[in-house]
Amino acid sequence: MTDSVSSILSQIRGYQNQLGARALDIAPGHGAINPGALAPTGINPAPAKPASFTETLQGALQGVNAAQKESGALATAFELGDPRADLARVMVAAQQSQVAFRATVEVRNRLVQAYQDVMNMPL
Template sequence: MTDAVRSILSQIRAHELRMQSMQPAAGAGIAPAGDARPSNAIGGTAPTATDFQKTLNSAIDSVSKAQNDAGALQQAFELGDPKADLARVMVAMQQSQVAFKAAVEVRNRLVQAYQDVMNMPI
């Protein structure tokens, strides 16, 4: 696995941990009727599809933000803004490129996993 993919995966895991820490502790009270999440074997709650969707959307948004920031910094450099030096522009562009490549790699792995599941004999 490349460093970029590991970086994105660690960011996704960190985001998941932050989201879990924001939720009330298990056993702190009775869950509302609309919050019927299945529990896993460890005793916690199993992640739902919306958790994965939120995590994936967050990762895509961060890639988009990195690309937009790099583009804005590049444009500022081209217009002669003294705050936008060449080194910052190049670093921002490389960061957005690495983030995009990692997102594409994650997408490719998800598609491959989906195809593997769909090709399994029943």
């Protein structure tokens, strides 16, 4: 049980580290600051606050929602005969939204299990 909890915690910390690097606009592998991150006056702005777990979770859910909306819109366009919505794009979008939803459900299940494990620990 504690192995799964520590695994989830390490994954969350890894995601937070990735988000922290993106928030600071650090070029991957170079350790240099992206010139676009500079303020127009040439002065660096205050360092960005790392994203919280809630913000990360909300962003992930919004991404899944966007994928599902795009998949639905492509399917509708294909059904209406839009030439830009070919079958391959519709099927790929549907599979992407399905995988994203399944991953979200799996994350939810692991979080619920981790919560239950913590709540069942003796004081």
